[in-house]
Amino acid sequence: MSTEQNKTIARQFFMEQDKRKGPLSPDIVAAGYVARIGSNPPMDMAGHSGFGAAFYQGFPDLYHTIDDVIAEGDKVVVRFTVRGAQTGDFMGIPATGRAIEVSATAMMTFVDGKVAQLTAQFDQLGMMQQLGVIPGS
Numbered sequence: 168m169s170t171e172q173n174k175t176i177a178r179q180f181f182m183e184q185d186k187r188k189g190p191l192s193p194d195i196v197a198a199g200y201v202a203r204i205g206s207n208p209p210m211d212m213a214g215h216s217g218f219g220a221a222f223y224q225g226f227p228d229l230y231h232t233i234d235d236v237i238a239e240g241d242k243v244v245v246r247f248t249v250r251g252a253q254t255g256d257f258m259g260i261p262a263t264g265r266a267i268e269v270s271a272t273a274m275m276t277f278v279d280g281k282v283a284q285l286t287a288q289f290d291q292l293g294m295m296q297q298l299g300v301i302p303g304s
Contacts, residue, residue, distance in 0.1 A: 168280040170238035177243040177275050180282055181231040188227075189219030197281035204287045215285070222249075225257025226267070234270075243275045249289070253298055260300055267297045 168176075176195050183192040191200070191212050202215040210218060223229055229251030237244045252266045271289035275282050295301040 168277060170240065170243075172280065173241070173243050173275075173277045174236045174238045176277070176280065176282065177236055177238075177245050178233055180275070181233065181245070181247060184219055185230045188223040189221070190216040191219070195281055197278050197283040200283060200285075202285040202287070204285070205289060205291055221257065225253050225255045225260070225262075226251030227254060228252055241277045243277065245273045245275065247271055247273070260298060263298050263300075265298050267294050269294045269297075 180192075180195055183195065184190075193212070196212050200212045200215070202210045202218075204210070204215070204218065207218070229249060232248045232250065233245060234248060235244075235246040247270075249269045249271060250267065253260070253263045255262055269290050270293075271287055273285055273287035276284040292301065296303040
């Protein structure tokens with residue numbers, strides 16, 4: 168696959184999550200997929216799908232905005248922003264009704280036109296401050 172095709176699939180990865188409310192699309196995720204997100208333990212496709220579904224349960228209107236996509240060879244880096252209002256329980260936190268706007272960066276490795284690995288970091292502290300769970304600075 169070309170780097171442009173990988174960039175297109177990387178964008179689709181996040182748009183499909185929004186459409187499916189968390190579960191990953193098997194059409195764009197490789198067998199043996201591994202995700203490393205923040206300080207969470209590595210997740211396979213089912214684990215990442217569950218992780219995503221928990222976010223959409225707490226933030227039913229959650230959506231990704233792609234800010235930048237950079238690719239070289241089989242690697243794609245996506246900088247994005249996640250937005251939504253917490254109207255459901257999330258990670259033991261009762262609904263706050265507060266909106267979040269959280270920046271994140273994900274590096275994806277592609278194999279045969281599918282996402283084989285994802286390593287991502289997002290502003291977890293900022294998200295908790297926006298929810299009012301942790302005092303802001």
